[in-house]
Amino acid sequence: MCKALNIKYVFWVLVIIMAIIGFDLNKISIERTGDVRGEIKINNNVSIKEIDKISVPIKREGQEGLRFGFEFTSDYEPKIGSALIKGNVIVVEDKKKAEDILKQWKKDKKAESDVMTAVLNTVLEKCNIEALILSREVNLPPSIPLPKVKPKKA
Numbered sequence: 001m002c003k004a005l006n007i008k009y010v011f012w013v014l015v016i017i018m019a020i021i022g023f024d025l026n027k028i029s030i031e032r033t034g035d036v037r038g039e040i041k042i043n044n045n046v047s048i049k050e051i052d053k054i055s056v057p058i059k060r061e062g063q064e065g066l067r068f069g070f071e072f073t074s075d076y077e078p079k080i081g082s083a084l085i086k087g088n089v090i091v092v093e094d095k096k097k098a099e100d101i102l103k104q105w106k107k108d109k110k111a112e113s114d115v116m117t118a119v120l121n122t123v124l125e126k127c128n129i130e131a132l133i134l135s136r137e138v139n140l141p142p143s144i145p146l147p148k149v150k151p152k153k154a
Contacts, residue, residue, distance in 0.1 A: 018097075018115060020122055021058055021065075022090030030134040034080035040141050041077040044131070046070060046123050048116070049086075051105040056092060064098035066091045068119045072127035074135070074143040081140045085127045089119050 049069045056065030067088050074083040093101065093115070101111045110116075131143040 018094075018118065019092045020089060020118060021056065021092050023087065023122060023126055024090075025085060025087040025130070027084065027086035028130065028134065029085075030081070030083040030131075030138055030140070032081040032138045032140050034078070036080055036139070036141060038078075040080065042141065042143055043075045043077065044073070044124075044128065044143060045075075046072045046120055046127065048111070048119070051102060051111060053098065053102060054090065056090065059092045062095050063092050064095045066093055066098055066101060070119075070123050072123060072131070074131050076140060081135075081138065083131045083134055083140075083143065085130055087123075087127075089122055091115070091119065 047070065049071050051066060051068050054065045054067045059065060067090055069088050070086065072083075072085040076082060097112075097115075101115060105111055128144050135141065135143050
């Protein structure tokens with residue numbers, strides 16, 4: 001007896017809406033200004049300082065390159081140190097959407113949440129790691145919480 005196989009083919013259309021194609025740092029600064037004592041609070045912050053159109057060699061027809069200039073800071077309380085990282089995230093976006101992003105940025109210094117979410121998550125991912133390494137070099141507490149082993153209670 002032969003059974004017929006019911007095979008369904010699913011075709012996916014790949015539409016590249018936005019792609020992060022570059023990340024670079026142009027300023028890294030960290031300093032310890034006091035001794036590490038007591039309870040320390042660390043405030044990490046990231047902000048987009050500028051968005052502008054750039055020419056990128058890696059794009060499809062109908063796409064534009066955008067450069068998101070950012071600033072990442074880690075401030076220690078009490079004032080025992082700080083870190084500053086500046087750089088750029090390069091994004092390829094649909095031409096119309098890129099124009100809308102630029103228009104909105106020039107108008108009120110905001111951009112669409114899906115684009116900003118992707119850009120800010122990229123900045124946080126890369127800069128938190130960099131800040132963690134830098135904080136070790138100047139003997140500051142880690143800028144992000146690290147896992148710790150706790151002894152088992154008997």
